[in-house]
Amino acid sequence: MQWTLVIPLKPLALAKSRLADTAGDALRPGLALAFAEDTVAAALACAAVRDVVVVTDDAPAGSALAALGARVVPDEPRAGLNAALTHAAAHARAVRPETPLAALNADLPALRPPELARVLDAAAEFPRAFLPDAAAIGTTLLAVAAGRELLPVFGTDSRVRHRASGATELRLTAVDSVRQDVDTGDDLRAALALGVGPRTAAAAARLLGIGQ
Numbered sequence: 001m002q003w004t005l006v007i008p009l010k011p012l013a014l015a016k017s018r019l020a021d022t023a024g025d026a027l028r029p030g031l032a033l034a035f036a037e038d039t040v041a042a043a044l045a046c047a048a049v050r051d052v053v054v055v056t057d058d059a060p061a062g063s064a065l066a067a068l069g070a071r072v073v074p075d076e077p078r079a080g081l082n083a084a085l086t087h088a089a090a091h092a093r094a095v096r097p098e099t100p101l102a103a104l105n106a107d108l109p110a111l112r113p114p115e116l117a118r119v120l121d122a123a124a125e126f127p128r129a130f131l132p133d134a135a136a137i138g139t140t141l142l143a144v145a146a147g148r149e150l151l152p153v154f155g156t157d158s159r160v161r162h163r164a165s166g167a168t169e170l171r172l173t174a175v176d177s178v179r180q181d182v183d184t185g186d187d188l189r190a191a192l193a194l195g196v197g198p199r200t201a202a203a204a205a206r207l208l209g210i211g212q
């Protein structure tokens with residue numbers, strides 16, 4: 001089965017505010033873009049992924065992600081993450097009415113294509129399923145079969161809320177790269193330990209003042 005992924009990205013100047021202690025205003029937007037680029041590149045390299053739709057109001061970030069092969073949809077609702085995802089899902093279904101769909105966060109810089117394929121293969125067994133994040137509090141992926149609505153409830157405590165909404169929680173091992181979102185400095189260290197993509201590696205080196 002081949003999936004359409006919907007990846008949301010906040011305007012970079014506002015993104016990853018919880019990383020302010022780790023990366024100052026000069027470096028944080030570049031780091032957020034690097035996370036998104038590595039996430040999109042890994043998603044597009046996944047055998048289970050047909051296409052990637054990025055929903056963002058950040059034009060330069062959109063151009064960079066389009067250059068990697070993503071389709072970019074403006075965040076027209078401008079009403080937060082879940083509205084952006086619903087809007088992008090409608091766009092994706094207008095292009096491919098029968099596609100299974102998954103929302104994936106843009107802050108997964110360690111994402112490995114084979115691990116993403118395992119998660120999507122597992123999700124394909126259910127009408128609607130999600131993967132909790134590494135902290136086991138949030139969600140990194142929400143997947144729906146063809147003909148099903150995404151009905152996303154990302155945000156605070158989204159693991160509990162996705163479960164309460166009837167989505168099946170995927171309990172998989174060895175998919176750490178799909179679960180490791182980066183909100184804090186500790187998350188960034190955990191992602192670096194897993195092994196990040198090249199753009200995040202370069203941005204992290206700039207952060208540490210080495211190389212570049």
Ligand SMILES: Nc1nc2c(ncn2[C@@H]2O[C@H](COP(=O)(O)OP(=O)(O)OP(=O)(O)O)[C@@H](O)[C@H]2O)c(=O)[nH]1
Nearest residue numbers: 008009010015016017018055075080081084105106
């Ligand atoms: N298009 C769009 N994407 C969003 C919006 N809010 C959050 N996102 C994206 O949704 C994903 C999960 O959000 P968070 O992990 O909270 O990331 P963030 O909002 O950059 O981080 P903080 O500023 O620390 O809250 C990330 O890929 C964000 O870029 C929104 O209003 N519109």
Ligand SMILES: C=C(OP(=O)(O)O)C(=O)O
Nearest residue numbers: 138139154155158181183
């Ligand atoms: C939006 C989410 O991400 P975070 O918890 O990383 O803000 C979520 O987990 O639903």
